[in-house]
Amino acid sequence: MRAALVRSHRPDEPLAALDITETEEKPLPAGWARVHLKAASLNMHDVWTLRGVGQDPNGLPLILGCDGAGVTDDGREVMVLPVIADADRGGGDETLDPERALLSERHDGTFAEIVHVPERCLVDKPAHLSFAEAACVPVAWGTAYRMLRRADVGPGQTVLVQGATGGVNSAAIALANAMGARVWATSRTEAKRETARSLGASEVFESGAKLPGRVDVVVDNVGAATWRHSLRCVKPGGAVVTCGATTGGNVDAELQRVFFQQLSIIGSTGCTRAELVQTGQLMEHAGLRPLIDREITLSELPEAITDMIDGAIEGKVVITDWA
Ligand SMILES: NC(=O)c1ccc[n+]([C@@H]2O[C@H](COP(=O)([O-])OP(=O)(O)OC[C@H]3O[C@@H](n4cnc5c(N)ncnc54)[C@H](OP(=O)(O)O)[C@@H]3O)[C@@H](O)[C@H]2O)c1
Known part of the structure; x- marks a missing residue:
């Protein structure tokens, strides 16, 4: 499948850490779900990842990207909660789990045709949003x-x-x-x-x-x-x-x-699964939609990352085509 890999951490030259390539899908862990991504949105976190800010270089290469929306193997239309964590270890709040990780930190992320996530990270896509819009919701x-x-x-x-x-x-x-x-x-x-x-x-x-x-x-x-x-x-x-x-x-x-x-x-950091559900409900109730600067192909990711670093984006850039 096509994917954007992080090969190394490059504090001064983040684009040099990025490799847009073909890669093999890894085996699906037990209790995890496969999501065929229709859209994945860019966040500043992706720039920090390429620069290596707060990241462990062991485990690279990993697929970049925290935010996505798509369809599961059984046809469910979902947004992907990027917080890989145990709510019990966080006293009932997964964002407080000391061992929590965002997608792309220790697990492959969403800048690929397929992402694997624990079942609890699947949240129904708000009906009023397109996949591109839904891919902007979990992180931002x-x-x-x-x-x-x-x-x-x-x-x-x-x-x-x-x-x-x-x-x-x-x-x-x-x-x-x-x-x-x-x-x-x-x-x-x-x-x-x-x-x-x-x-x-x-x-x-x-x-x-x-x-x-x-x-x-x-x-x-x-x-x-x-x-x-x-x-x-x-x-x-x-x-x-x-x-x-x-x-x-x-x-x-x-x-x-x-x-x-x-x-x-x-x-404040991220949100819980319950808060992501509530965010979608409030957006639907109030008729809110994410502001999308533009939709891009995966090959156009380097230019979008440069624009994000330069502050030349209004709202979100969303990958909707894996070419
Ligand atoms: N802890 C978490 O869970 C979490 C989650 C998401 C994001 N974040 C962090 O939140 C920050 C924003 O993330 P994002 O993805 O929303 O990034 P983004 O889309 O690139 O937005 C950057 C924002 O920073 C403002 N900005 C940048 N430089 C500025 C300057 N010199 N003076 C005034 N305003 C400036 C921009 O305002 P203008 O309108 O003026 O361009 C823009 O609103 C990042 O640091 C990110 O790591 C944290």
């Missing part, structure tokens, strides 16, 4: 949903989303809106700020701009470039929720501000 939308739930976002609140048009952030705008919050967003270009408006942001601002007031919750996965601003945008008693650090993770903690303003800093 599931992560955004858990972030907003962990920060108790709801009606009457104002949520600021830093960096508006990325996969997680475009989902956060739409989901926070559907949860009844007023949503503000920052983005680096006028065109992307307009996109943020179309996703449901009522006010949009240049990155780092002074806001008309302080907000209840800030969603920040940009990291170093926005963290200082995020801490200044949140009300006393409010929360900053983070799932990533695209521009770097070593920020000034500003502890005096954190304790004096009684801020909560909330970390």
Whole structure:
């Protein structure tokens, strides 16, 4: 089958780690299901994987990719939960399993015609979404949903989303809106700020701009470039929720501000199977669809990875053709 393999980890030259090739399907482990992928979407995690950030080089080559949607051997239309973990080891929450791994970290990922996953990682595709749209949901939308739930976002609140048009952030705008919050967003270009408006942001601002007031919750996965601003945008008693650090993770903690303003800093990673089901249900109820920048063939993956590194994508890039 056709697949995008990670052959090595290349911190400075991520594309040099990528090999788009023919590969043999491995034996299907007991209790796992085969998914014939119709679509697989790109995430920043794939760039970190190629660079080797937090990755173990033992076990390579592995197939890249965390996100996908397709059809099982028995014809079920599914999204793939990428969290390979044991909920019991995580006290009932698989994202808290100390041994959890995302697809492509220790197990082959979704940038291939076929992926193998434990049966519990199969979640029915929301009926209103195409396979390309459904392939955007497990990582970006599931992560955004858990972030907003962990920060108790709801009606009457104002949520600021830093960096508006990325996969997680475009989902956060739409989901926070559907949860009844007023949503503000920052983005680096006028065109992307307009996109943020179309996703449901009522006010949009240049990155780092002074806001008309302080907000209840800030969603920040940009990291170093926005963290200082995020801490200044949140009300006393409010929360900053983070799932990533695209521009770097070593920020000034500003502890005096954190304790004096009684801020909560909330970390969040991925989502549980139940949260992915809830994300799909909320999307269906509210008529939400992922923003897709473009659909590509597997051969076009290197160019899409370059665009992601350059910030030249609005929403998600989805592989829908294995040529
Ligand atoms: N922990 C988890 O489970 C989890 C899950 C998913 C993602 N993540 C992390 O979350 C981050 C985003 O992932 P993604 O897949 O959504 O990536 P993405 O689609 O490439 O989005 C990147 C986002 O970062 C913003 N950004 C980048 N550089 C910026 C800068 N210098 N100043 C202001 N904004 C900037 C962009 O905003 P613009 O609109 O201005 O371009 C865009 O919204 C990554 O670090 C990823 O590893 C973590």
